[in-house]
Amino acid sequence: MKELTTDQFYIVIPLLSDEGSVEVRAVIEGVNEGRVFVDQVQEPASAVVWLGNLDGIFVLGEERNPLFISKLRECIDLVIGPASIAAGVHEAEVLSYHPNWDLVLDDVFGDRTNEKWEQFIYRYPAKTCKAPECPEGFRVVPIEKALTQASSFSQSCILEKIYTFWSSEEDFYENGLGVCVMKGRELASICMTGFRAGNVHAIDIETYKAFKKRGLGTIAAKAFVKECLAHDAVPYWDCAADNVPSVRTAEKAGFLLQGIYRGIAFEFDPKRVFQVNTRQQ
Numbered sequence: 001m002k003e004l005t006t007d008q009f010y011i012v013i014p015l016l017s018d019e020g021s022v023e024v025r026a027v028i029e030g031v032n033e034g035r036v037f038v039d040q041v042q043e044p045a046s047a048v049v050w051l052g053n054l055d056g057i058f059v060l061g062e063e064r065n066p067l068f069i070s071k072l073r074e075c076i077d078l079v080i081g082p083a084s085i086a087a088g089v090h091e092a093e094v095l096s097y098h099p100n101w102d103l104v105l106d107d108v109f110g111d112r113t114n115e116k117w118e119q120f121i122y123r124y125p126a127k128t129c130k131a132p133e134c135p136e137g138f139r140v141v142p143i144e145k146a147l148t149q150a151s152s153f154s155q156s157c158i159l160e161k162i163y164t165f166w167s168s169e170e171d172f173y174e175n176g177l178g179v180c181v182m183k184g185r186e187l188a189s190i191c192m193t194g195f196r197a198g199n200v201h202a203i204d205i206e207t208y209k210a211f212k213k214r215g216l217g218t219i220a221a222k223a224f225v226k227e228c229l230a231h232d233a234v235p236y237w238d239c240a241a242d243n244v245p246s247v248r249t250a251e252k253a254g255f256l257l258q259g260i261y262r263g264i265a266f267e268f269d270p271k272r273v274f275q276v277n278t279r280q281q
Contacts, residue, residue: 001048001071003079004036012036012047015061017097022236024049024058025197031175032195033167037075039068048072050080054164055089059096063104072108081268095119095263105264114266120247122237122255124225129254132222134181135214140223143178143192150180154187157208165194165204177201177231179223181216191220200234205249217245221253 004011009028016025027034027049034052038044046061046068057080059072076092084092094105106116134140141149147158158180159169166172178192188211194204203224207217228235237255239246 001037001039001068001075001079002041004038004041006030008041009036011041012038012044012049012060015044015047017060021058021097022197022200022202022238023051023056023195024060025200026195026202027051029197031197032165035080037079039065039071048075048080052087055084055091055093057092057094059094059101059105063096063098063100069104069108077269085268091265091267093263093265095261097259097261099262102262109264109266112266112269114264116262116264118241119261119263120237120239120241120250120257121259121261122239122250123258124228124235124237124254125256126254127229129222129226129229131226132219134219135216138181138183138188138216138219140219141180141182142227143180143190144173146180146182146187149182149185150187151185154182154185157187158190161190161192161204161206177224177227177233179220179227181207181211181220181223183211188214189216189220191217191224199232200236201228202236202238205246215252217249218252221249225253 009030012028026032028036035050037048039046044061046059046065049058049060057076076094080092094109096105132140143158147155150158162169162172166176175196176193178190180187181189187208189207191203191205193201195202203221205217205221207220225235237250239250241247241260
């Protein structure tokens with residue numbers, strides 16, 4: 001398994017599927033940070049794309065690749081594992097947009113205690129979106145403006161969101177879009193670009209505990225969609241199938257289910273990670 005430098009990421013573009021892969025494309029296009037590993041640098045047949053501290057590990061390309069499969073556990077345990085744990089992430093989430101990988105991943109990691117789940121891909125079908133109506137006392141504000149109006153605690157929440165996906169505020173403003181639902185100086189809900197590939201903006205959304213069950217997430221989502229359409233951008237929603245609040249919010253905001261893919265999650269092998277950390281000391 002070979003790790004690519006950022007200027008080599010483009011060589012895995014032929015391995016991408018048309019459905020999904022926004023987060024993966026964002027890394028490959030150099031918009032969002034991440035790491036890419038391939039079976040061979042010259043005409044790779046299979047690849048791993050790691051979304052960095054966001055813990056998603058995507059496998060691409062040919063699943064009938066014995067050399068790649070034999071090195072997959074090693075790549076995840078000995079390379080991605082130590083870096084993930086150092087960033088505070090102790091569980092691997094391995095996903096693929098192609099169902100042919102499902103049985104392969106079961107075979108490779110089936111000896112570990114694991115959890116399998118489905119991810120839903122939503123697209124927004126319309127070309128227009130009405131401005132959402134806020135309940136009395138609430139308002140929709142662009143993220144940049146919200147930062148100047150918010151309390152220090154709400155500012156920290158907004159910045160935490162930005163830095164989860166982007167290297168700096170400037171990086172986000174250059175590549176992303178986002179809105180906040182505010183009540184006074186307090187942040188109630190935020191909807192923003194987590195990843196961007198071309199003009200497709202993958203949504204990250206959160207409504208904070210004190211403001212849940214008031215429909216504010218739907219308001220934030222609709223406001224974000226309107227912002228996207230105003231910038232000729234395409235909003236994209238990806239969430240776990242069992243994340244009922246996210247599924248309901250997507251559908252209430254007008255998104256339609258377009259595709260389903262699967263993931264498998266397990267803890268990194270602590271013995272192998274420990275051996276790597278010991279050798280590095």
